[in-house]
Amino acid sequence: MSVHTRPQDTFAAHPLVSSNGTAVRFTHVARHFGAVKAVDGLDLEIRAGEFFSMLGPSGSGKTTCLRLIAGFEQPDAGEISIFDEPVAGIPPYRRAVNTVFQDYALFPHLNILDNVTYGLRIRGMGRAEREKLGREALALVKLIGFDTRRPPQLSGGQRQRVALARALVNRPKVLLLDEPLGALDLKLREEMQVELKALQRSLGLTFIFVTHDQGEALSMSDRVAVFNAGHIVQVGTPEEVYERPQTRFVAEFVGGSNVLEPAVSARFGGPERLISLRPEAIAVRSSGVASEIGRLHASGTCIEVQYQGAMRRVIADCAGVRLCALVNAAEVRDLNPGERISLSWLPAAMHAMEDGR
Amino acid sequence: MRSKASLGLKIGTGLGLLFLHAPLAFVILYAFTTEERSYQFPPPGLTLKWFGVAWSRPDVWNALTLSFQVAAVATILALVLGTLAAGALARTRFFGREAISLLIILPIALPGIVTGIALRSAFSLMDIPFSFWTIVVGHATFCVVVVHNNAVARLRRMSPSIVEASYDLGADSIQTFRYVILPNLGTALLAGAMLAFALSFDEVIVTTFTAGQQSTLPIWMLNELVRPRQRPVTNVVAVIVIILTFLPILAAYYLTREEGPASDRP
Amino acid sequence: MTSAVLDLPLPRESLSRRLSDALFKYRGLLLTLLLVPPLLWLGIVYVGSLIALLLQSFFSIDEFSGTIVREFTLKTYAELLHPANLDVILRTVVMAAAVTAASAILAFPIAYYAARYARGQMKAAFYLAIMMPLWSSYLVKVYAWKLLLAKEGAVAWAADQIGATPAIDSILSAPLIGGPSLSVSYFGQFLVFIYLWLPFMILPIQAALERVPGSLIEASADLGAAPNQTFRTVILPLALPGVVAGSIFTFSLTLGDYILPQIIGPSTLLLGQAVYMLQGTAGNIPLAAAFAVVPISVMALYLLIAKRMGAFDAF
Numbered sequence: 057m058s059v060h061t062r063p064q065d066t067f068a069a070h071p072l073v074s075s076n077g078t079a080v081r082f083t084h085v086a087r088h089f090g091a092v093k094a095v096d097g098l099d100l101e102i103r104a105g106e107f108f109s110m111l112g113p114s115g116s117g118k119t120t121c122l123r124l125i126a127g128f129e130q131p132d133a134g135e136i137s138i139f140d141e142p143v144a145g146i147p148p149y150r151r152a153v154n155t156v157f158q159d160y161a162l163f164p165h166l167n168i169l170d171n172v173t174y175g176l177r178i179r180g181m182g183r184a185e186r187e188k189l190g191r192e193a194l195a196l197v198k199l200i201g202f203d204t205r206r207p208p209q210l211s212g213g214q215r216q217r218v219a220l221a222r223a224l225v226n227r228p229k230v231l232l233l234d235e236p237l238g239a240l241d242l243k244l245r246e247e248m249q250v251e252l253k254a255l256q257r258s259l260g261l262t263f264i265f266v267t268h269d270q271g272e273a274l275s276m277s278d279r280v281a282v283f284n285a286g287h288i289v290q291v292g293t294p295e296e297v298y299e300r301p302q303t304r305f306v307a308e309f310v311g312g313s314n315v316l317e318p319a320v321s322a323r324f325g326g327p328e329r330l331i332s333l334r335p336e337a338i339a340v341r342s343s344g345v346a347s348e349i350g351r352l353h354a355s356g357t358c359i360e361v362q363y364q365g366a367m368r369r370v371i372a373d374c375a376g377v378r379l380c381a382l383v384n385a386a387e388v389r390d391l392n393p394g395e396r397i398s399l400s401w402l403p404a405a406m407h408a409m410e411d412g413r
Numbered sequence: 414m415r416s417k418a419s420l421g422l423k424i425g426t427g428l429g430l431l432f433l434h435a436p437l438a439f440v441i442l443y444a445f446t447t448e449e450r451s452y453q454f455p456p457p458g459l460t461l462k463w464f465g466v467a468w469s470r471p472d473v474w475n476a477l478t479l480s481f482q483v484a485a486v487a488t489i490l491a492l493v494l495g496t497l498a499a500g501a502l503a504r505t506r507f508f509g510r511e512a513i514s515l516l517i518i519l520p521i522a523l524p525g526i527v528t529g530i531a532l533r534s535a536f537s538l539m540d541i542p543f544s545f546w547t548i549v550v551g552h553a554t555f556c557v558v559v560v561h562n563n564a565v566a567r568l569r570r571m572s573p574s575i576v577e578a579s580y581d582l583g584a585d586s587i588q589t590f591r592y593v594i595l596p597n598l599g600t601a602l603l604a605g606a607m608l609a610f611a612l613s614f615d616e617v618i619v620t621t622f623t624a625g626q627q628s629t630l631p632i633w634m635l636n637e638l639v640r641p642r643q644r645p646v647t648n649v650v651a652v653i654v655i656i657l658t659f660l661p662i663l664a665a666y667y668l669t670r671e672e673g674p675a676s677d678r679p
Numbered sequence: 680m681t682s683a684v685l686d687l688p689l690p691r692e693s694l695s696r697r698l699s700d701a702l703f704k705y706r707g708l709l710l711t712l713l714l715v716p717p718l719l720w721l722g723i724v725y726v727g728s729l730i731a732l733l734l735q736s737f738f739s740i741d742e743f744s745g746t747i748v749r750e751f752t753l754k755t756y757a758e759l760l761h762p763a764n765l766d767v768i769l770r771t772v773v774m775a776a777a778v779t780a781a782s783a784i785l786a787f788p789i790a791y792y793a794a795r796y797a798r799g800q801m802k803a804a805f806y807l808a809i810m811m812p813l814w815s816s817y818l819v820k821v822y823a824w825k826l827l828l829a830k831e832g833a834v835a836w837a838a839d840q841i842g843a844t845p846a847i848d849s850i851l852s853a854p855l856i857g858g859p860s861l862s863v864s865y866f867g868q869f870l871v872f873i874y875l876w877l878p879f880m881i882l883p884i885q886a887a888l889e890r891v892p893g894s895l896i897e898a899s900a901d902l903g904a905a906p907n908q909t910f911r912t913v914i915l916p917l918a919l920p921g922v923v924a925g926s927i928f929t930f931s932l933t934l935g936d937y938i939l940p941q942i943i944g945p946s947t948l949l950l951g952q953a954v955y956m957l958q959g960t961a962g963n964i965p966l967a968a969a970f971a972v973v974p975i976s977v978m979a980l981y982l983l984i985a986k987r988m989g990a991f992d993a994f
Contacts, residue, residue, distance in 0.1 A: 128577055147703035148580040149690075155581045161574035165596040174592070175582035179688045226582060227687060418796045425788030432785070433812045433877060436823035439833055443826055452829035454836045494717040501713035513714070516721050524935020524974050526951045530958055530967060531728035534735045537964070554725050557717065583690055585699035586709070608814070615816045617938060621955070634818045638825065638942050651819045662814045666807060 078140065079104040079230050079262040080125055085134035087120055094120040096286035097134070102230075102264060104139070107256050109265045109273035112283030113309065118266045121283075122232050125264065127151045139229055149178075154223035155232040159239070160215045162207035168194070168218055169203040175226040193225035194218075196255070213244045220255075230262045237272065249276055270310045274298060282306050299334075303409055307332035314338075314379050321406065325352045329408040337405035338381035340370050340388055343396035351400040354379065358395050361388060372397055437655060444648040452644070463645040473650060476633035483545070483629060484613040487552035491609045494553070495560025496602060502561075503568035520555040528555065529622035536623070543625025551623040552616060556609035563605035563669060564598060571597050604668035607661035615658055630654065736968035745962060755965045759973070764953075768973055771950035774865075775933035778872040779880075779926045785873065786880035786925065787918075793881070794888035809885075813878035821939050824871045828862035828943065835861075858945055868944030875939070876932050880925035887921025888914070923985045930981060934974040950974065 082100040086093070095117045102108045110118035123129040124136055127148035136143055143151060154175070162171050169190050170177075176186035194200060197217040207215060216236060223231055233252075237245045253276045256263045267273050273280050274294040281291045282305070290302045298311055307313035316324070316331040343355060356374030368388050370381045379399055391397065418426075439454075444463060446456035467473055498517055502510060520528050532551050541547065575597075579589040617631035624632055630650070637647040690696065702709045738747050739754045758764065793805040812820070827833050838844045850866055851857045858864030891914065899909040937951025948956070950970060958967035 126577075126581060128580070145704060147585075147700060148577070149583045149585050149696075149699070153581075155578070157574045157578060159572055159574055161572055161578035163575055163578070163593060163597075165593075174579070174584075176687065178583045178588060178592075179690050181688060222578075222582070418792060422788050422792055426792040429785055429789040429877070430808055432874065434808070436820065436827060436874065437812075437815065439826055440819060440823045451831050452826045453831045454826075454833040490720075494720055497713045498717040501710055501717075505710060507710065513718065516726070517717070520721075520725055522931070523978065524931055524951070526935040526937055526954055527729075527732070527971050527975055528725075530954055530971050531725075531732040533958065534964060534968060535724075535728035535731040538731050538735075550724055554721070557721070585690075585696045586702050587695035587699060611814060615818070617818055618935075622958075631816070631818050634822070635938065638818070638822060647822070651816075651822055654816045654819050658814065658816050659811070662811065663807075666810065670803075 077104045078102065079106075079138065080264065081137045081140075082121070082124075083135045083137075085121075085124065085131045085136055087117075087124060087129055087131050093286045095124065095131075098286075098288060100281060100288060100291070102262065103279075104262055105260050106278040107253065107263045107265065107276055109267060109277040109280045110283060111267055111270060111273040111280050111310070113268055116283035117286040118268075118281075118283045119234060122155070122234055122264065122266050125151075125230070126153055126155050126232055152229040153232055154226050154228035155234065156216075156219045156223050156236045158234045158236065160207075160219040160236075162215055162218055162222075164207055167204045167206055168199075168210070171207065171218055172222045172225055174222065189225055190221075193221040196224065197221045198251075212239055213248065216240065216248065220252075224259075224261075228261075230264060233263060233265045235266055235268070237267070237269075245272075252276065274310070282310060284309070300407055301332050301409060304330060304332075304411065307407075307409060311335075312380070315409075316377070316406075320377050324354050326403065326406040327408060330411045332407045332409055333379075333401060333405060335369065335380045335382035337401050338379065338383070339400050340372075340381050340383050340391070341398045341400070342391070343398050348400065350402070352403055352406075354399045356397060356399065358391055358393050358397050360393055361391055370397075372399060374399065440648065440651045440655065444645075444652045446645065446648070449643075449645055463649045466643070467646045467649040467653075470646060472628070472633065473630075473646070476628045476630045477653075479545075479627060480614055480630040483548050483552055484610045486549045487556050487613045488606050488609045490549070490553035491556035491560045492602060492606050495557045495605060495609075496564050496598075498557065499561050499564030499568055503565045504573060517558050517561050521558055525555075525616075525618035526622075529619040532619065533622040543623065543627065545627070547623045547625070548620055548627065548629065551619045552613040555616075555619065556613055559608045559612060560602065560605035563601045563608070563665075566669070567598055567601035600668040604665035607665040607668070611658045611661045611665075615654070732968050732971060735964050736972050738965040740963050740965055747964060755969045758966055759969055764970075767948050767950055767953050767970075770947065771934060772977065774869065774872070774949065775930045777869060778876065778933045779929045781869070781873050782877050782880040782929045783884075783922050783926065786877055786884055787922075790881045790884035790888055790918075790921070791914075794885045794891075795893075809878050809881050813882075817875070818938070820875055821871065821942055824867075824874065825862060825942055828860070828867050828871075830860050830862075832862075862943050863945055865944060868940060871939055871943050872933055872936070876929040879928035879932065880922075883924035883928075884918055884921035887918050887924070891917045920988060923988050927978075927981060927985055931974070931978050934977060 078101050080100070080102040082098045085095055085098045085100075087095040094115075098117075098121070100121075110121060112118045120129060124131055125138070127143065127146060127150075130145070138151065138153065163174065166174065169187060172193055173181075173186040173190040176189060181189075191200075191203070194203070194217075197220050199214060199217045199221065202210065202214065202218075207218070210218065216239075219236070236252075237248055240248060249272060252263070252265075265273070265276065274297070277294055279291060279293055280297050281288045282297060283289070284305045290297055290306045292300075297306060301307035301310060301313065304315050307315050311334065314333040314335065316326070316333060318328045318330055321331040322328040339351075354374040354377075356372040356377075356379065358370060359373050359378075360371045362369040362371070364382070366385055367382055368385050368391075370383060370388060370391065372379050372381065381399060442456065443452070445459040445461065446453075447458035447460045448456055498513070502514060528551070532547075532554075535541075536543070536547060571594075575593055576589055579593045580586075584592060615631060617629075617635055620629055620632055621635070628636070631654075634647065634650060634654070637644075637650075641647065735747075736755060737751050737753070738749050739752045740746070741748050759768070789809070793802070793809070797805045829835075835844075835847070838847050847861065851859070851861065851864060853866075856864060856866040856869070858867075861867040861870075895913060895917075896909060899913045900906070904912065935951050937949065937955045940949045940952050950973065954967045954970045957963045957970065961967075
């Protein structure tokens with residue numbers, strides 16, 4: 057597994073890790089805090105070189121998983137291996153992974169360069185050499201000329217970059233990111249999403265990214281694991297998770313799907329199964345407008361029209377079933393709450409799920 | 414937005430603060446009086462000669478030296494014990510934690526005379542003769558809480574993830590303590606040490622029970638107050654004590670300014 | 680874990696690393712290591728001493744030989760109930776209560792001003808102005824009042840200057856609190872107790888008042904309350920936990936003090952003095968120990984009541 061590069065080589069010129077094999081493997085891993093089952097019998101394989109997201113609401117076990125990989129927590133049962141090496145009982149300072157913390161966790165008593173080179177100093181590297189590597193890492197995250205500043209003097213986005221450089225300079229086999237963008241404002245968050253993805257691609261490094269933001273997870277990841285109550289309910293590419301949710305929870309948590317009970321689905325002309333129906337698959341017409349052939353229909357009353365830029369979110373009540381549709385603004389220009397409307401969709405848009413978590 | 418303070422409130426506050434601060438000004442004034450036999454006010458004349466007299470008194474020097482030594486040793490002991498206790502209690506939850514917190518505060522929460530006589534009865538039960546160390550034991554016991562409180566306040570303000578970040582970057586526990594925890598805790602420990610020193614340097618109640626025939630500076634002053642020998646020398650010593658306690662307390666304040674009250678004193 | 684890092688040197692294997700491995704392997708080991716020294720010290724030295732004290736209070740003194748009889752008895756506690764001893768306890772508790780009440784009244788304006796009106800630099804100045812007297816030398820503070828209250832001292836001089844001598848004389852000639860001069864009267868003693876403990880009352884009241892949001896006071900005014908109504912119905916109840924917290928200090932400190940009553944006040948004893956004299960000159964350690972249990976029990980009771988009133992949130 058050992059890829060030897062000389063210290064003077066820059067990051068970008070030499071990918072840190074070749075991308076084959078399994079980076080992290082969880083086998084029946086459980087971690088309980090008293091009666092709370094934070095992680096409950098988890099199996100997972102994260103491939104080397106992929107951008108892997110752990111997505112879920114707070115308390116779903118995703119951060120605990122990250123901490124298990126980093127070594128801050130030890131599993132109560134099961135086994136974790138990093139690049140096929142079991143890591144049971146191995147303390148965090150002996151693991152070849154590094155973490156970008158949610159609050160960045162920069163050392164307040166050290167300047168930026170000393171923060172970034174902390175790991176190298178611990179390894180006993182000389183000052184000149186480690187500062188050279190530290191500056192390279194800072195250049196990699198586009199933060200130049202801040203070497204002697206202290207963390208409190210930087211903006212949130214800049215601190216974020218320092219935290220990233222501080223982790224990357226140690227050339228970890230896996231980079232763990234714990235909701236690193238949570239504290240940034242929207243614009244900066246979108247910028248960092250693009251940069252993180254580009255960085256990951258150019259380094260070829262395995263990124264494990266924890267987030268509760270489904271948009272973030274879907275836009276950056278090669279694969280996503282959706283967490284709920286200590287379990288992984290679905291793993292797949294963003295397309296798979298979004299378009300073919302396996303459970304009610306995934307359908308609702310990722311993209312806010314309409315979930316139809318089997319009886320309701322049958323009433324609308326679909327299969328008698330638990331169904332996910334994406335809001336953007338539903339078209340909205342005024343009641344009485346001739347319907348297209350081959351589509352399924354439901355008529356109802358418009359309850360609310362929400363402004364969403366170019367789109368409108370229409371919430372309708374169809375004989376006691378609440379449906380949500382996302383449509384182009386032009387299609388519902390004159391629609392007002394209280395009006396009778398007709399909703400339609402293609403039968404193929406009704407995705408059958410297993411009932412479960 | 415905010416209404417002005419009423420005149421009555423201002424007067425009440427002003428008089429209260431005057432009441433708190435004026436008496437010490439008189440002590441300083443009396444150090445310069447030419448009157449030897451009484452506390453005559455206003456002083457008939459002013460002189461610097463009592464500073465010279467106090468300077469040449471071996472009993473003052475002996476008491477001052479003993480107080481310094483006791484305070485230094487008690488502070489070092491309190492620093493070690495208080496820091497360890499803070500490390501154990503700042504961010505953990507375990508059965509008995511509350512009881513341990515109470516145990517640390519108890520020596521200053523109970524009246525000093527209780528601590529004093531308790532130590533004395535223990536020494537007498539075990540036939541331990543009074544010595545330098547019996548004084549130190551008493552002082553260290555009530556100084557622990559001061560260091561502990563300062564250290565706990567700082568540890569709770571410190572982001573817990575910086576310790577994890579240090580582990581994550583390859584540092585072991587001892588390196589993490591040396592390179593991350595200690596630099597962040599440093600000023601709080603220094604402030605705690607200053608306050609502990611001031612507390613010990615000034616302590617009289619517990620000391621009367623644990624000193625035997627030895628005389629710390631406060632004991633010396635107490636003897637002078639009960640049976641005055643040379644009043645002007647006592648006045649000068651009082652001024653020295655004011656200065657020696659004022660400086661560490663002021664330093665402690667500036668070291669922990671952002672954290673609010675460092676700790677309440679017994 | 681040789682493949683842990685690709686091209687960087689590994690940290691040197693050292694004793695400290697192996698020790699850290701042990702700390703990670705055995706969770707709780709670190710906590711134990713941290714706790715053992717302070718617990719040994721406080722547990723053995725301090726709690727041991729308190730137990731020794733408690734033990735002694737159940738011994739008695741042989742009336743003829745004056746030696747301590749190391750046998751369990753409640754005789755010593757019964758002795759506490761002698762009128763003379765009860766008198767000492769009662770006098771001390773009354774003094775502590777009076778000092779506490781007066782401190783609360785004096786402390787309130789200062790705490791209120793510091794919490795509500797002082798800002799920025801002024802706030803820091805207030806903080807120092809309260810902390811400095813709190814921390815300055817106890818003996819020097821007592822000494823200052825010996826100077827001030829002396830017959831020829833500054834207070835008498837000032838009273839003479841403004842023609843207030845008759846007022847002081849009338850206090851001194853009053854029964855119970857009076858005496859030949861201020862420095863040997865209960866009134867003088869009371870005054871110095873207040874001076875000594877006032878900062879301990881100001882700080883918790885200020886802390887409690889800081890927690891009263893300004894909007895609450897504005898809301899009360901908004902709802903039509905007159906300023907003194909707002910004070911009575913909003914501010915005072917919210918400051919009460921702070922007053923109770925402060926009173927723990929003033930009460931406990933007055934109960935246990937024996938230095939001040941030696942220097943200022945009449946020759947009758949307060950509890951602390953009784954303990955000191957019994958264990959010292961009288962050599963009656965059992966009775967001294969029994970006396971010392973009194974403030975402990977009074978404080979335990981007081982803390983129990985204070986806890987019910989939410990005083991511990993005000994620290």
